[in-house]
Amino acid sequence: MIFGLRDVMAVIPEAIVAGAACLLLLVDFLIAKKRKIIVAALSIAAVAAAAFFSLYLVGTDVMWKKVFAGMFVVDGFSTFFKFVLYLATVLSMMLSFHYVKEEDINTGEYYTLMLFSLSGMMIAASASDLLSIYVAVELMSIPVYVLVGFLQKDARSNEAAMKYVILGAFSSGVLLYGISFIYGITGTTELSAVAGALADPSMHTPALSIAIIMLVAGFGFKIAGVPFHMWAPDAYEGAPTPITGFMSAGPKAAACAAVLRVFTEGLQPAYSRWVVIVAIVAVLSLVYGNIVAIAQKNIKRMLAYSSIGHVGYALLGLVAGGTEGASSVMYYMAVYAFMNLGAFSIIIMMRKGEQKGEMIEDYTGLAKTRGGMALLMLIFMFSLAGLPPTAGFIGKFYIFMALIHKGMVGLAVIAVLMSAVGAYFYIRIVMLMYMKDPVNPVETASSRGLYYALAIAAAGTILLGVYPGYFIKLAQMAGGSL
Amino acid sequence: MLDSALILELAIMFIKVFVVGSVLFALPIPLTWLERKVAGHIQVRLGPFRVGPHGVLQPLADMIKMLLKEDIVPEKADKWLFRLAPIMTLVPTFTVFVAIPFGDKVRIPFTGREVALYISDMNVAVLYILAISGLGIYGIIFGGWASNSKYALLGGLRSAAQMISYEVAMSFAVIGVVMLSNSLSLVEIVKSQSGGFLHWNFFYLPVGPLWFIIFIIAGFAETNRIPFDMPEDEGSLGAGYHVEYSGMRFAYYMLAEYVAMVTVSVLAVIFFFGGWNPPFNLPFHLTGETAMFVNGGWNAEFLNLLAAVIPLFWFAGKVAVFIYSFMWIRFTLPRYRYDQLMRIGWRVLIPLSMVNILVTGFMRI
């Protein structure tokens, strides 16, 4: 088999990102510690170049065709996700400019590792073979393990990295075991071939159930769905805050993309088998994430539990299935990237000098001292809670509609109830900011990167909420390719 | 099921294993004597001279001494591992020889039967040898650890670090050989070097000699020989990992060390110096195949015998040169410091090998 231009063209965005990361590892040596922002700027430029090529590929005949012997495909679905990933990475990098100086972790590797992770995420979104999905998911996770432990002086960060690595390795093993079962049953790892083999009902052996359970468990760890979530709160709390944002928006979206592709493309013939398992994980995540978040005092931990809850919504979209279900998940991940990274940028703003700004009570009376910041936080919190007219509302609404169209009203009701529970702890922060008087004087960081990131996140959150039609259509077009 | 052909096969296999095994077991006897003699002459003294003419029976006397000595197991040692460790070193060093070819297929005189002068021609022999010889380290590590002694532990630690570091360089060198010979089978590697010494991998200029140097340096380090014998550095560690061993268990370690030395010599000959191939083409092309065409009778059988023996002669001769140079180097060079050892491994040999792989790759396109 000989590879042609098309194969090479298809992976140009990934190659740009990975190649730039490799080059930046070397360039990093030439740049003084004070000016590491150059590495960040170059990284962002690389992501922009990759985005440009992704856009360029949309019109060409490279689209929709499997390349590299069925390992990789550039379709609307992957392109949509890639843009979410570009966005998440660039925003997280912008959030980092100030934070890395504050925490004295101002190194070039910080950005290169993010780029490496991005390349893994992009491949995970495009991979159409269980094998390439597996290696891509690993490539996406390993840099994140390191980034989580980047605060060497902070015991929490080290502990978080440790837990994340060990559980991550364990989950990879489980995932791989599941993949090996699929291979054993169907004799192939290529998703469409898997689907073809599974179309034969005699293939639906108990071993298939084991395979599905293991795939759900393995991917469940990666997206932090209950009961595979235990690493998430510690990792989110311990990690440098921009990385927390990055983890919740980037790798999670990419893993969701992989999950969607595996389950709706490869395992679609076994829908009746996996739908219950996925639904259980979804409901557990919803209930557990939203209820436990109420008890949190640390805002990063709270957002960790909230992100567990949000995984529940995304998985409900998968349960709904079909184009509508898939596109609702895609839309939701895009929305989630905007609003969650927005919320994290506010948290990063609160980090200045001795002030950690991680406790929820630190936000008391913020509206009195920092009106603009409080307003932005209000937007993000409303969006996370799913209140109109923000993007979060549309995202949830779209998922619920997909569920109802499939006749899964019960699940929709649970989801609505849980989002009401969730609204409690999001709005509690708004209450603290607006209804109470400030206790301690608040210092906030100012950095151009942060402002830009905030502006983008806020604009996205509002735009996707007020004018969702175009983006929903995009997601539908893209999701139709699955 | 058990027909006569199979029984014959098995018998031949058994004989081969027996011959190789006993030669390997016996080799240290002359080698220790030789080593002490070489040492003596390099240091302008006579070496062993009392037991037998020129001390040739000295090794036998040593052997009796070893057998009769008390086998001490330290009180605080992990006794089970302590007893196991020497065996763990010994077994891999012998197992390596399963894959090593001493010659090509030869015809046995008067039977017309073809016998290969190797136990097994594996598809992946090169990797097998690297893998199995890497296992020898465990005996050293476990021996060092189980002794529950500071010196032994340090010796074991040094050994682990050293083996890991130099195994990389060693593997790179072997990759170089594989690139030059286009095969992972040792028999094929030797065959690819036939036709005079200019065809030997060593003379594949300019990369051949470089590969050889990398290989031989890594080989010295892997066998814990001077100048890289940190694990048993008498100056700072007593005797290193085997400081607590006595009697036969100690002898096992020594045996393994000698056999490892032989292994590296044998591999160097196979990889770089044409194995059993003669350094120049003989005036009459004497191989098993040509001998077949000479009409029967004594003449043909004699040629067959020659064809069987001459390659072995070349092989053994080349190996002997290497074994001698091992000893020569031992008594000529001083020992490196530990950090120097690590630096040579990681900062010199490995980058050098990488460059060399690139060059070799370009040359082989």
Next chain:
Amino acid sequence: MERLFFLIFASVAVVSALCVVLFRNPVRSALALMLCLLQVACVFVLLRSPFLAVVQVFVYVGAVMVLFLFVVMILDIRQAELEAFFPPRNRWLMYAIIPVITFEFLLVILGTSFEGFGPGAGGETKVEVIGRALFTEYLLPFEVVSVLLLVAMVGAIVMAKKRWD
């Protein structure tokens, strides 16, 4: 015959894997893990894949385990503290879950016919075949893995290096 060998290798592998977890002494655990990995290599031989078998021995037994032991020896742990990793109050959970999972697996595996499983036809896998497959059919994962290994190396250095002044 083959089945007999498989059963021997597999059962030794499982028993030695259990020993890895159950031994108190980390060096003995490492020894047991070595044995387990060797058995897996033997299973590869049974699957007509000597290359994988040898690489398994070379990489895992020959290199990875040596590094394990190196660390164990540097720390000089003679007796592992089991309690520290598994708080006693949660141990009942372990004892409860393990039999359930075991039972479940046995049930499912015994209830399935594994016809599709097993070595492919066509005898021994040659190194050349593996090499060709890696650079054609599996080119993309192969390249991704190469980046992955680079990242792992960079990551390990970043984690180990002291970054503050």
